[in-house]
Amino acid sequence: MKCANRQTSGEMIEPKPTRRRAGTSYDVARRAGVSQSAVSRCFREGESVSPKTRALILAAADELGYRPNAIAQGLITRRSNLVAVIISNLTNLYYPEVLAELTAKLSAQGIRVLLFTLAAESEIDQVLDQVWRYQVDGAIVAARLSPTQMEAFRKRDIALVLYNRDGGGTPVASVSCEFAAGETLLVDGLVAAGCRSFGIIAGPADSTVGEAHVRGVCARLAIAGIDNVPVDRGDFSYEGGHAAALRLLKAHDLDAIIAANDVMALGAMDAARIDCGIAVPEQLSVVGYDGVAPAKWRSYRLTTVRQPVGRMTEAAVSMLIERIEKPDLGPERRLFSGDLIRGESARLLP
Amino acid sequence: MKCANRQTSGEMIEPKPTRRRAGTSYDVARRAGVSQSAVSRCFREGESVSPKTRALILAAADELGYRPNAIAQGLITRRSNLVAVIISNLTNLYYPEVLAELTAKLSAQGIRVLLFTLAAESEIDQVLDQVWRYQVDGAIVAARLSPTQMEAFRKRDIALVLYNRDGGGTPVASVSCEFAAGETLLVDGLVAAGCRSFGIIAGPADSTVGEAHVRGVCARLAIAGIDNVPVDRGDFSYEGGHAAALRLLKAHDLDAIIAANDVMALGAMDAARIDCGIAVPEQLSVVGYDGVAPAKWRSYRLTTVRQPVGRMTEAAVSMLIERIEKPDLGPERRLFSGDLIRGESARLLP
DNA sequence: AAGCCTATTGCATTCGAAGTCGTTTTCTGT
DNA sequence: ACAGAAAACGACTTCGAATGCAATAGGCTT
Numbered sequence: 001m002k003c004a005n006r007q008t009s010g011e012m013i014e015p016k017p018t019r020r021r022a023g024t025s026y027d028v029a030r031r032a033g034v035s036q037s038a039v040s041r042c043f044r045e046g047e048s049v050s051p052k053t054r055a056l057i058l059a060a061a062d063e064l065g066y067r068p069n070a071i072a073q074g075l076i077t078r079r080s081n082l083v084a085v086i087i088s089n090l091t092n093l094y095y096p097e098v099l100a101e102l103t104a105k106l107s108a109q110g111i112r113v114l115l116f117t118l119a120a121e122s123e124i125d126q127v128l129d130q131v132w133r134y135q136v137d138g139a140i141v142a143a144r145l146s147p148t149q150m151e152a153f154r155k156r157d158i159a160l161v162l163y164n165r166d167g168g169g170t171p172v173a174s175v176s177c178e179f180a181a182g183e184t185l186l187v188d189g190l191v192a193a194g195c196r197s198f199g200i201i202a203g204p205a206d207s208t209v210g211e212a213h214v215r216g217v218c219a220r221l222a223i224a225g226i227d228n229v230p231v232d233r234g235d236f237s238y239e240g241g242h243a244a245a246l247r248l249l250k251a252h253d254l255d256a257i258i259a260a261n262d263v264m265a266l267g268a269m270d271a272a273r274i275d276c277g278i279a280v281p282e283q284l285s286v287v288g289y290d291g292v293a294p295a296k297w298r299s300y301r302l303t304t305v306r307q308p309v310g311r312m313t314e315a316a317v318s319m320l321i322e323r324i325e326k327p328d329l330g331p332e333r334r335l336f337s338g339d340l341i342r343g344e345s346a347r348l349l350p
Numbered sequence: 351m352k353c354a355n356r357q358t359s360g361e362m363i364e365p366k367p368t369r370r371r372a373g374t375s376y377d378v379a380r381r382a383g384v385s386q387s388a389v390s391r392c393f394r395e396g397e398s399v400s401p402k403t404r405a406l407i408l409a410a411a412d413e414l415g416y417r418p419n420a421i422a423q424g425l426i427t428r429r430s431n432l433v434a435v436i437i438s439n440l441t442n443l444y445y446p447e448v449l450a451e452l453t454a455k456l457s458a459q460g461i462r463v464l465l466f467t468l469a470a471e472s473e474i475d476q477v478l479d480q481v482w483r484y485q486v487d488g489a490i491v492a493a494r495l496s497p498t499q500m501e502a503f504r505k506r507d508i509a510l511v512l513y514n515r516d517g518g519g520t521p522v523a524s525v526s527c528e529f530a531a532g533e534t535l536l537v538d539g540l541v542a543a544g545c546r547s548f549g550i551i552a553g554p555a556d557s558t559v560g561e562a563h564v565r566g567v568c569a570r571l572a573i574a575g576i577d578n579v580p581v582d583r584g585d586f587s588y589e590g591g592h593a594a595a596l597r598l599l600k601a602h603d604l605d606a607i608i609a610a611n612d613v614m615a616l617g618a619m620d621a622a623r624i625d626c627g628i629a630v631p632e633q634l635s636v637v638g639y640d641g642v643a644p645a646k647w648r649s650y651r652l653t654t655v656r657q658p659v660g661r662m663t664e665a666a667v668s669m670l671i672e673r674i675e676k677p678d679l680g681p682e683r684r685l686f687s688g689d690l691i692r693g694e695s696a697r698l699l700p
Numbered sequence: 701a702a703g704c705c706t707a708t709t710g711c712a713t714t715c716g717a718a719g720t721c722g723t724t725t726t727c728t729g730t
Numbered sequence: 731a732c733a734g735a736a737a738a739c740g741a742c743t744t745c746g747a748a749t750g751c752a753a754t755a756g757g758c759t760t
Binding site: 065067068069070071072074075080082085089090091093095096097099100103104107112113114115116117119127129130132133134135152155156238242266267269270271273274275293294297298299300 | 415417418419420421422424425430432435439440441443445446447449450453454457462463464465466467469479480482483484485502505506588592616617619620621623624625643644647648649650
């Protein structure tokens with residue numbers, strides 16, 4: 001097309017002598033003296049090409065630096081080998097690890113990652129719009145999806161796996177970490193160590209996981225005869241945890257704080273130790289949930305429940321691939337349990 | 351084709367009544383009673399479609415949930431609207447923030463992010479192979495590239511912007527943060543406060559940025575008459591910084607440690623305070639470089655130089671887009687300067 | 701009302717690789 | 731050496747959208 005234009009324009013100006021040609025299977029075919037079909041077959045598994053032809057083609061491809069065009073492949077095979085990974089906020093300190101593991105594992109399976117991050121939950125519809133356009137084979141979502149949105153995946157036959165969330169009634173594949181066991185251990189351990197006055201730092205009120213967590217802890221505390229536990233909320237950030245802890249400690253005389261995630265727990269530890277001069281764990285036990293890297297740091301040594309991120313991402317990836325290959329596989333909920341990490345931020349009896 | 355097959359096979363078996371049709375521009379066209387061309391034009395900027403036709407088409411598209419197939423668009427327009435983001439190790443605590451900003455800014459420009467992470471530097475060639483296949487319009491790379499690899503981008507006319515690295519001789523667009531100014535301030539401030547015995551915790555020996563940093567600090571120290579500064583190395587991780595600091599402190603009687611990044615500096619602080627019982631900053635000043643979130647935490651309040659990540663990613667994205675649109679734009683090196691954050695981990699005089 | 705001009709529209713082609721199908725070449729076995 | 735089977739090969743079509751071009755419709759001028 002461009003060429004045509006240049007030819008019709010009478011002059012001989014050649015603005016780009018080294019016009020970069022993409023290098024297509026036709027170019028390789030011409031150079032190797034074979035058909036385009038042969039080139040195509042040469043680059044696919046299990047197609048029959050004679051060793052002689054293959055050598056010719058590979059040599060030609062090599063000289064041209066030819067690589068099959070994945071976009072064209074995607075169009076004809078209806079398989080883009082793309083998977084959307086949608087993560088609500090990457091600044092969460094817990095998610096980068098998840099993301100790194102997911103991309104590594106998907107890459108190992110020959111799948112590329114199309115990354116979408118959400119600054120606000122409201123962006124999700126725009127993101128999904130792009131997801132539809134790019135003909136992804138599947139998606140791993142660590143963000144809140146409405147039933148309608150999940151249904152949209154089903155309608156379009158796009159495999160979907162939720163990470164650290166469940167469908168909340170909608171049948172869908174999901175991977176998450178149950179906190180019941182860890183929670184029980186933590187609560188019972190704290191109670192056994194003599195804690196009586198608890199405070200909870202929860203996530204935002206609209207966080208499903210967060211709420212379940214709070215309910216679970218309260219239920220367990222109730223069993224131990226402890227009721228009316230004060231709850232404050234943070235946004236899963238250090239500052240949020242710090243502020244919430246200050247409010248709790250100002251209003252109540254606590255001997256244990258249970259935070260919904262590690263980073264808030266670290267904020268709470270600092271609020272207690274540094275701002276309020278309360279010794280941790282002697283006067284106040286603080287526990288978190290996640291097992292992020294900074295929780296291990298010597299200044300904190302947080303007592304927490306570590307999520308098995310490696311196994312969870314592994315599960316998410318294999319569930320996704322299963323569903324890509326077998327689209328009508330039913331919903332499945334895979335629950336992992338966390339490991340209790342006995343740090344030094346809480347007095348905890350077994 | 352599938353339809354043809356079903357018709358020729360005499361029987362009337364219809365294995366999937368709800369056969370999921372992708373919903374193409376042809377389907378929309380048929381439904382709206384117009385040509386496929388009209389549908390295409392209706393979804394592009396600046397194409398002429400009468401208001402009447404547009405309404406018809408949009409209605410039909412809406413009913414079918416039609417979205418243009420970005421893969422097919424990419425094939426014909428030779429613009430995938432995909433950009434590869436290649437990051438060496440996401441677990442670095444500094445990169446998640448960068449990644450989040452990059453994807454947000456690229457998304458805002460209508461560009462999708464194809465994410466590649468490297469567990470080892472050696473994987474880069476496999477990653478590039480995939481990058482070529484996916485016909486990305488450009489790439490932002492925060493990883494070490496050989497001159498040959500950079501040349502490969504040029505050959506294929508793929509826009510390239512290095513992040514936090516420079517070409518090291520090879521002409522290429524790059525964004526980075528110069529540390530000279532921050533370094534000078536830090537070193538001079540420490541010297542002014544009376545520090546004489548320095549130790550440096552550098553990154554791995556093969557890290558270009560890391561090395562330049564070390565040389566810069568040494569040069570500035572030399573000006574103050576301080577030579578033979580002991581250097582130990584970490585891998586930019588907390589544990590690495592912690593271990594390096596222990597070695598340095600065991601072997602020398604230091605009054606200041608300069609670390610190549612924040613996370614190592616935090617490890618060093620803990621090594622000093624907790625393992626060696628050295629007061630920071632009274633007996634030992636520790637400074638870092640980056641300005642990651644945990645550096646601000648109350649337990650640390652690290653004195654550091656904060657990289658202007660927002661402006662840097664902004665620059666990377668706009669440089670990349672410029673180069674996508676104007677492929678023969680020359681190399682350009684954009685240097686930002688960091689802000690000195692006066693924390694409480696160092697005695698520093700202005 | 702005739703003559704122009706411009707805004708719409710559809711047809712046909714194109715992007716690059718995959719896959720179908722019919723043809724040719726290469727093996728086997730006898 | 732020959733029939734028959736299997737492997738290798740190439741022409742052609744296809745995926746879904748974009749676009750040059752020609753045809754048409756509509757509006758405006760005089």
